[in-house]
Amino acid sequence: MHNSATLKNELIFQYASGTCNLAKSLMASSYLFLNSKESDLFSQFENYCGKEFDEVTQINSKNLSVEKCITTDQIKIDKTKSTEINPINKFIKSLRDLKWVKKFNGFYEYSFKLSNNEKAKLIKMNPGTRVPLHSHKGKEYILVLEGKFSDEYGLYSKGDLQINDSKIKHTPVACLKEGCICLIISEEDLVFYGPFSPILNLMTFIKSIIFNSK
């Protein structure tokens, strides 16, 4: 069965801690943009990481200087919050007029670069298009940006995120009225890295939050 809530929290936590790649960051930030109710959970996770940051192993360096900070020219920082601008619009202007590549009848893909190494993919399904039953090699994240689709597990509309692992088999069908456009990323295995990884017994932590809030 789907354990989407836990997996969603895991994604948000990874994004808050800065431990996911660009594709997953885009997935998480787009999900948060479309689901403003999750922003509390996101800042809760950020605060948790802030506390861990206090305890991180310290490394001193002679090359750093206070004086350099004070004399440095103004550094531009991106102040636009994920709540103001759709993160996907940093990469593509609009979901219209994209050069979709037809994969089979009624099913189109559009990939775009996130960096030299990473890509993300949009898919478009025309109304009523049915994807044959399939499962996934690793995990697959599907975020609905427009329209609706349904499968054995339910109906997914704009802002809904479905996370499938290799055990899930499904037959998605695009809604008859409007079809759908989704952001899709997949990962083959979960790799935790970075300074938090030793304390990042992520699932335990997230589960404890879920159970405590019930």
Added chain:
Amino acid sequence: MNNDQLKKLIYDVGNTQNKASFSKIFEYFAPRVMGYLIGFGLQEEAAEEITQEVLSIVWQKAQLFNSEKGNVSTWIFTIARNRRIDRLRKNENPTYNTQDFVNALYPEENLGDKDMEIKIEKMQSKLNENEKKLIKMNFFDGKTHKIISQDLEIPLGTVKSRIRNILKKMKNN
């Protein structure tokens, strides 16, 4: 230092550009930002550059700190996190993916799947069993370097350099 002390220092910097207060913040956070970045596997030089940037931003934007949103540590953590991810975006360390591999070997476009298979088989015949196994795992089974290193019980760095060498060898053929 606890959050109240840090908060007071940040307000000093934000309201009066107090250099003494900033020095204390710097002393407290610079080694933490460094440790955080090195923990992600950044080279010392790159970590120093980003740490310098992060602390410069703290000096320049101290008035933007909002204690309702979280602690000082959280604020500085998010700045460090975001700077590191910006760096990732401009990535200077490209790694191979299947498409790069295919493009490097077969510059001519629109090679059909069948032709591709034949060419790849031909290339493979030039490799020994161990090399074939590595290439197969990486490019055909889609396993990451990390997984390969675990499966074959050889260090990650060795997997990376071996694959790089095999690609070189195939390309030169």
